[in-house]
Amino acid sequence: MYIDLHNHLLPGVDDGAAKISQTLRGLETAVNENVGVLCFTPHIWEGRFPNEPGKLREVFERVKEAAASLPIELHLGSEVFYSNGLAEEHMKGAYIPIGKKKRFLLVELSTSVMPRGVANGLYRLMLQGVEPVLAHPERYLYVQKDPKCLLELAQAQVPMQVTTQSVTGAFGSAAQKAAMKLLDLGLISFIASDAHNPETRPFVFREAVRIINRKYGHTTARLLAIDNPRRVLEGDNLLPVPGKGGKRSAFQ
Numbered sequence: 001m002y003i004d005l006h007n008h009l010l011p012g013v014d015d016g017a018a019k020i021s022q023t024l025r026g027l028e029t030a031v032n033e034n035v036g037v038l039c040f041t042p043h044i045w046e047g048r049f050p051n052e053p054g055k056l057r058e059v060f061e062r063v064k065e066a067a068a069s070l071p072i073e074l075h076l077g078s079e080v081f082y083s084n085g086l087a088e089e090h091m092k093g094a095y096i097p098i099g100k101k102k103r104f105l106l107v108e109l110s111t112s113v114m115p116r117g118v119a120n121g122l123y124r125l126m127l128q129g130v131e132p133v134l135a136h137p138e139r140y141l142y143v144q145k146d147p148k149c150l151l152e153l154a155q156a157q158v159p160m161q162v163t164t165q166s167v168t169g170a171f172g173s174a175a176q177k178a179a180m181k182l183l184d185l186g187l188i189s190f191i192a193s194d195a196h197n198p199e200t201r202p203f204v205f206r207e208a209v210r211i212i213n214r215k216y217g218h219t220t221a222r223l224l225a226i227d228n229p230r231r232v233l234e235g236d237n238l239l240p241v242p243g244k245g246g247k248r249s250a251f252q
């Protein structure tokens with residue numbers, strides 16, 4: 001069964017599921033997509049989605065109770081919008097890292113302009129004992145234009161996540177092309193849905209895994225959809241995922 005570490009199905013807290021009924025419907029579709037373990041990652045985004053961890057935990061407990069009969073294991077994390085003050089905010093307890101040991105934090109960047117000093121900002125977060133995971137780089141315009149702009153982050157071994165709907169082409173050909181390029185380069189540690197609702201932003205795990213399986217083989221598909229996501233939850237070291245032709249990274 002697959003493990004989904006990025007979605008917005010926690011109700012009423014961001015631009016994802018609005019009500020708990022939508023959450024429960026979404027979780028049913030996740031089960032149908034063979035997702036057995038799921039981590040909600042509501043946005044924490046200053047000025048846009050100013051979510052407090054305490055409040056998110058309360059909503060999460062309510063959802064867990066309401067979804068108790070569904071065959072899916074639930075966890076709570078967050079998706080944090082990058083700012084230069086990331087490390088300081090983390091130290092104040094503003095975020096919810098993923099997994100038992102709270103080792104990994106899902107971080108998204110502006111889609112239009114690569115933030116200045118991002119490698120340094122993420123490095124300062126690492127010094128606090130948290131490892132950033134870069135959310136959906138394939139959807140950033142500057143990555144689509146030139147994947148090499150990720151060189152510094154790749155050299156710093158920042159794990160990266162590609163979205164299932166980018167792999168299937170639902171986000172357009174530029175995102176799909178960039179997703180495949182990053183997978184070719186062996187830069188992606190796991191895939192996740194970034195599902196927002198069961199209708200327009202669904203899980204599509206089965207189709208994405210089928211495509212990856214066909215192009216990169218069973219071992220890579222398993223690493224991306226099961227093995228590495230489990231390691232994130234357990235707080236263990238992530239395994240390298242071979243790119244095209246078994247290569248690690250053409251950047252190095």
Ligand SMILES: [Fe+2]
Pocket residue numbers: 006007008079135194
């Ligand atoms: Fe997201």
